[in-house]
Amino acid sequence: MKLIPALGVLALVSACAGAPSGARTTDPATLTLTDLTPKAAAPVERVNWLVESEPDTLDLDTQGGAPASTVVSNICERLLQVQPDMTIKPWLARSTANPDPKTLVLTLRDDVKFHDGSPMTADDVLFSLKRHADPANEQSDEFGRVASIDQTGPLEITVRFTQPDALFTQALAGDAGLVYNREQVEAAGKDFGTPGSGDACSGPFTLSSWKSGDSITIKRHDAYRGEKPLAGEVVFRWASDSALVNALATGAADGVFVDSLATATAFEGKQGVDRYFGPSTAALVLIPTERGGLKDPKIRTALSLALDRQGISDAGFGGLAQPWATPVGSGAWGYAKEAFAAAQKDLTDAPARPTDADLVRAKQLVHEATHKPSGPIVIGTDSKQGRTVMANAARDALRRIGLDAEIKTVPTPKYSEFYGEAAARKDIDLLVADWYISKSDPIGLYDNAISGSSNNWVGFADPQYDQAVQEALSTLDDSRRAALVIDVQRRYTQAAVWISVAQVPNTLLIDHELTGPPASMAYLYSPWAAALGKKAS
């Protein structure tokens, strides 16, 4: 008879075990994106912060990634700095100038000191830039148009280009603009960036300790030249999914910039943890691959027309992702925001929910396609919940327009290989992906579709498109470049080189008593913890 109460409990659990009604999804239309959290009023001795995983290294030339960047952005500084509104301004470089379109002159600050007390020199900057440009290092692609880098004065560096490069100053606000203490980096050798080595930087925090497998601690640098941080030290530990939710809910952690929107959804309406959403360049996209199932642009456009973006956002991302017509988030609009926002509204091949007319047109496009898939279209993903929902929705959309599709799910480490290795993608036609760019300029995404680009997996080839991209990249004037980039964007989305799904806001979860960091994606490139402190009592 003990079975009866047990079944009763099970029935009760079952009855209540759906997601809480009305509390699970947020209407993207009401989601407010903010650049900054309210300014902190009081110091805090110690803050426990989470990153999704332990970094492999803190040397961003060796390997990037959000966990390492979240830490390094507080320790190291860049020649230019991304602001919370995703614009950039000179930082370790006091000013930048273009005497001609193929020359960039950086005038350096004279008051910068590294954590060991030694002053930053032009030689340190020259060393750092050449290190970033090394073809073996992560940032080398940013230097593709660079002809030479020279020290042309005691505090002056001159960069010359083979052709004008509008993105290079943007890159100097990212990891290609990090400035290291040459002496310390050379002394550390291959150990630089590993547990036990120093930081060789000049930021408002110093690297205090890295206990491998346990934590990374940064401490306030009291000799910092600028405004002193309110936080005495920040201890980083790593957790994801339910462990991350539990750590925040129990107060074991004070904050996190989350990778998974499901985590943010779990704190909707909960007391004790504040949620902030900010601009990001990240977007959810479907990327056609070399295998060729979506080689025909008409098939790709048909899929775009039939995709239920709103459903994906609601079911897979708690309503926090916003259906989006371009493959890059609004955080990339570092200039000409109004022009880019208006251009986004003109794009009609990416409906939030497909109408009957969209489906009719999609089926017509499939009928007209010259390269129809010879077998099922294989959709590649891993088992993360949001991506699984995207894969299911893509398969459903393909079936609704008369195309057969199947899903290939792989473990997450293998999924990561899809992005970097063509061989890993040989069995899939379409990758369920999220993608962000490090620059506040959409052209930083669209140049991936030029002929021969390593990220142009589907082999999109259009000489006029290539020419339009080159012209935009070579135009240094922001307003003129915006017009050119919008033209490139129109061509890109017409060909559905990638199928845009939704833009993903940057998401900050933070203890209710704390405030100060930017809510935008700027945290990856600027010392966000310097503004972290307690709210006014």
Added chain:
Amino acid sequence: MTALPAVLPAVSRRPAGVVAAAVVLAAMAVAAIAAPLLAPYEPDAIDLSASLAGTSGTHLLGTDASGQDLLSRLLYGARTSLVAPVVLLAVAAMIGVSLGLLAAWHGGWVDTVVSRLTDVMYAFPGLLFVVLIIAVFGGGMTTSVLALGLAFAPTVAKYTRSVARAEIVKSYVDAYRVQGMGGFRICCGYVAPNLARSVVGYLVVLFGEALMSLATLSYLGFGAQPPSSDWGLMVQQGQASIVLGALLPALVPGVAIAVVVVSFNVVGVWAADRLGTRR
């Protein structure tokens, strides 16, 4: 109408737990076979507007994140989850019974070699062994079933050897020898059939463990792959919904696994006792 009164006394002689477990297993088997008739939806049909819905008249056991009906997936998943352990145990039995008989019949150095070999395999963690095989040959349900079959084989071999050693000293074996019958014929034609009851009883006991091991592999991402509705895979996929307050996607397949494993253990132990398998 005469059948029921005839069956009732037989049922009443069995413990209630065994009867309940047998009923559960029979129901699961029927559900698996009749899944296309019983399931209200296709197992991979999505409804994004019904994501993570709770129990309702439309979805009796709720839905997962993609709005897939959990009852339909559970019913279709029963096919994989119940058939795969049978195949696994067949592989383990083919290898294990052969090795066990070989060792028992020949004795001497053959017995020593086979016994030490099974001891070594027995000492190696089964799941680790399977993960190593999957690392070499790739994941998927087929590899997982074959690899786990190999991992279970030493257990079956050791059991078979022990019961076969008791069997081959019986007088009927000497009688066949005296008649000039060859060892292979005696072994396969007479000894092996006499061991069948005992070995089958033992395999029934192992069924629950086999199901659990396969579910574990699918949960870890090595076994069944989406969009399969394998129960272990359903638990893994439902796990992410827990932080959203939706327990059903993980709870429903988890309970199904637990109920079937417990039922098989109850029936298996009872059958083993009846068949003289347990020692």
